[in-house]
Amino acid sequence: MVWHEVDLVVVGGVVLTADQDWNIYDPGAVAVDRGAIVGLGPREEVEQEYRGRERIDASGKLVMPGLINAHTHAPMTLFRGLADDLPLETWLHEYIWPAEAKWLGPDFVRLGTQLAAAEMIRSGTILFCDMYFFEDDIAEVCKEVGIRVVIGGALVDFPNANYKTPEEGLKYSEYLLRKWGDDFLVVPSIQPHSPYATSSNLMQQGKELADQYGAPYLLHVSETQSEVQESIEKHGRTPVGRLADLGVLGPTTVAIHAAHLTDEDVELLAQYEVGVVHCPESQLKLASGFTPVPKLLEAGVEVGLGTDGAASNNDLNMFGEMGTAARLHKVMAHDPTVIPARQALSMATLQAARVLGLEDRLGSLEVGKRGDMIVLDLDVPHMVPVYNITSHLVYAAHCSDVCTVIIDGRVVMRDRVLLTLDEGEIFARAREMARQIVAGWGA
Ligand SMILES: [Zn+2]
Structure with missing residues (x-):
């Protein structure tokens, strides 16, 4: 079998496409190239066809649209x-x-x-x-x-x-x-x-x-x-x-x-x-x-x-x-x-x-749409057991369960580390701004 080299593959875990038919692949995988989803489906099939220059192992986790x-x-x-x-x-x-x-x-x-x-x-x-x-x-x-x-x-x-x-x-x-x-x-x-x-x-x-x-x-x-x-x-x-x-x-x-x-x-x-x-x-x-x-x-x-x-x-x-x-x-x-x-x-x-008129590009994981997805940790008490993953996302998930975020094929947060923002610096400046706002109130 000839495989294609692509920018990124996200493999393993539950892939919730949130598409029209609510397809779920478990375990599934997603292949992204030049910012677009090129492969999506059962893990074995996607792994046979695509190799990623970057690979994210989402085994035991949930992959879904951002x-x-x-x-x-x-x-x-x-x-x-x-x-x-x-x-x-x-x-x-x-x-x-x-x-x-x-x-x-x-x-x-x-x-x-x-x-x-x-x-x-x-x-x-x-x-x-x-x-x-x-x-x-x-x-x-x-x-x-x-x-x-x-x-x-x-x-x-x-x-x-x-x-x-x-x-x-x-x-x-x-x-x-x-x-x-x-x-x-x-x-x-x-x-x-x-x-x-x-x-x-x-x-x-x-x-x-x-x-x-x-x-x-x-x-x-x-x-x-x-x-x-x-x-x-x-x-x-x-x-x-x-x-x-x-x-x-x-x-x-x-x-x-x-x-x-x-x-x-x-x-x-x-x-x-x-x-x-x-x-x-x-x-x-x-x-x-x-x-x-x-x-x-x-x-x-x-x-x-x-x-x-x-x-x-x-x-x-x-x-x-x-x-x-x-x-x-x-x-x-x-x-x-x-x-x-x-x-x-x-x-x-x-x-x-x-x-927002962007459904041709975003909103679900589908081949041809942009490679925007998030990976959630399922190894936390409030997400165990899973009968219905969608129910968990609405009624049980915490926003802090999100561990990895990919936008247009670019990983912007990996394992809860923000790769494109310096939080320490932002927090310090925001706190200083708040001090100035309080000091200047009514002045
Ligand atoms: Zn408003």
């Missing part, structure tokens, strides 16, 4: 725990926005992104979709680290450290679309902040730009009841209805949160094939309401999971989001059959990839 965090604000890791137990409006207006006004800048954003990337890689996340300022710096950090990112400069009406006017904000967004359009790790997108912080005109101009470049278009929508009430008072429409009237809904539009929806809103989201991102822990902590996920899924809307920023969560752990999503909707519906484990895992893998 997780996708469909919504966050990565640099906000530096505000983690700064202000908790407050309503969204107070939290934003009295703490987060003033703190951002004082500290926001490229250095802050770079440091916060490094800290976020360390946390996300350690917890098995291979891609995060980010809305913030100075997203060019975020993209550059992610390139250095080797983690995937969908970048979106927040489009808002008010001046900020990144740009002074909405026109400059649009120009900056177009600059990101041009600069990062062909990158293999970075996907540029357009991200108006929300229908209450972004004017109708700016939302429409952003959508035109997104369509011109074939980019995803994401915005926070209907996060709180008061947002919905204000929209009805001011515009005579719910936020979703208003977005439909403005012509910004479509298959590349993604509604983040979508917590307070009328039946008509759900119909509109389904009709326009809008994706939704559900951030259960942030929504729980801010008591802002719950995305009606079972209703959306029933209507045919794709739903992905996100952490939201670390200042409202307060971590970036997608295992936590899967477990919380699965449990939350059961209690809301008084029905333990709602959001079964497979559904929860899919919202952090294949469905999340669909929401």
Whole structure:
């Protein structure tokens, strides 16, 4: 038998593909070459056909697709725990926005992104979709680290450290679309902040730009009841209805949160094939309401999971989001059959990839898709015994069970050692930044 030499093989262990048919190979193996999966299946077959220049022995472990965090604000890791137990409006207006006004800048954003990337890689996340300022710096950090990112400069009406006017904000967004359009790790997108912080005109101009470049278009929508009430008072429409009237809904539009929806809103989201991102822990902590996920899924809307920023969560752990999503909707519906484990895992893998328009490349282990996968330790008490591996991932796994992370064929964490980030240095700088934030508070 002639075998092919490839960049990397991951052999042994349970290979959970999380593909459409939920194929599992035990023991299985994955072969990756030039960043793409070229071989996948039973260990013996793959080993006969492929030899890797690099080899990872995953015997006794679990190999699965890396997780996708469909919504966050990565640099906000530096505000983690700064202000908790407050309503969204107070939290934003009295703490987060003033703190951002004082500290926001490229250095802050770079440091916060490094800290976020360390946390996300350690917890098995291979891609995060980010809305913030100075997203060019975020993209550059992610390139250095080797983690995937969908970048979106927040489009808002008010001046900020990144740009002074909405026109400059649009120009900056177009600059990101041009600069990062062909990158293999970075996907540029357009991200108006929300229908209450972004004017109708700016939302429409952003959508035109997104369509011109074939980019995803994401915005926070209907996060709180008061947002919905204000929209009805001011515009005579719910936020979703208003977005439909403005012509910004479509298959590349993604509604983040979508917590307070009328039946008509759900119909509109389904009709326009809008994706939704559900951030259960942030929504729980801010008591802002719950995305009606079972209703959306029933209507045919794709739903992905996100952490939201670390200042409202307060971590970036997608295992936590899967477990919380699965449990939350059961209690809301008084029905333990709602959001079964497979559904929860899919919202952090294949469905999340669909929401972001990246399902041809990511979300499951399949030949032809990119070589993005994580290896989990099964030799820990809470993962023994295994009757159903998917159930364990949602209801029992800890994010610290992730031992190896591979993104586009590159090993970025091996045996719990981060290979592309210096955590000691990042932690020291983040702690120093926090000291400065506390010292400067109110000054
Ligand atoms: Zn958010």
